[in-house]
Amino acid sequence: MRLKNNQYKKRYKINSEILAKVVRLVGKNLPPKIYPLEQALKKAKDLKLDLVEINPKVTPIVCKAMNYSKFLYNLKKKKKKEKKHLIFTKEMRLTSQTSRHDLYFKIEKAKQILKSNKKVKFSIFFKGRSIRYKYLGKQMLLKCIKRLSQITKVEIPPRMEEKKMFIVLIPNFKK
Template sequence: MWAPGRERVGSTPFSSDQGGHISSETRINDRIRVPEVRLVGPNGEQVGIVRIEDALRLANESDLDLVEVAPQARPPVCKLMDFGKFKYESAQKARESRRNQQLTVIKEQKLRPKIDQHDYETKKGHVSRFLAAGNKVKVTIMFRGREQSRPELGFRLLQKLADEVAELGFVESSAKQDGRNMIMVLAPHKNVKAKPKAKETAEPAES
């Protein structure tokens, strides 16, 4: 806890009830050098405008820190809190959030517009497996030569695939032409749980 003459500087962001923000530049305790402040109690209650000497005395008597949460206000808004406890709890929450964070892996499947049924079923199986695992799938139709004059073949094939895997995923990005390719992105339904990943990546297609 704080005692007069002892300074502490926090480094954890904090949004107070007053809309303030705590950072490494936030003034705490003896570092607050203004004549008066608008004081907020530890439970968010409004104490009112008080002299800085009185605010520091209340912080010391309560065994708490005086933390400036809205320096741009006139007068600045300060809050009584256990800043050490706040930093610890914020760090715990940040670690828990990172641990639970789930970022989607983007898989890719490439098809030809005139793919035979056996290859199509194989590719569809890969797409279904990826969606079931909670991954997005970028489906690419590759046109060659005269096939480029028949974009409807690609549209029909992508629509057919989307319809047949509809129980596992939905069309997040509709089919669109991209040079010689046509691309559609499928995403898993929200009730499909993905495995936690460190970052979003795009993986090559499986043959």
């Protein structure tokens, strides 16, 4: 956990790390105004806050008087929240030679995964000379789409990348 804080510190300069001579100071109880660095540091210190460099690309650079540790905490919290909303993808691997029974078995397994609100990716990897039979792989993927059409939407239609053909299906449930 300590390393993550250091990553954020590298991104934002605080207090004595700021090298500019003049800064635009903003904050909750402060009107935006241009100050010499020493005066801005003094104002932040009087408010018992840190001076954080927000935008170093403009002239004069923008600094904000804020509680830096609370700012880092909110950044971490925001990242965790973003991770929660991700929908995970499960991959079902096939070959152009997969038998009908095995295909239907994988389709049934995909139904269960889709019902748990996850994406499903069907992929066919072509080994050696089997690359000649791309049309068989495409037919198999289209069969998967057809069998699952009532409960899914196609996010990515059959697509070829190097020696791999795949589709991505997403759940189509009304909550």
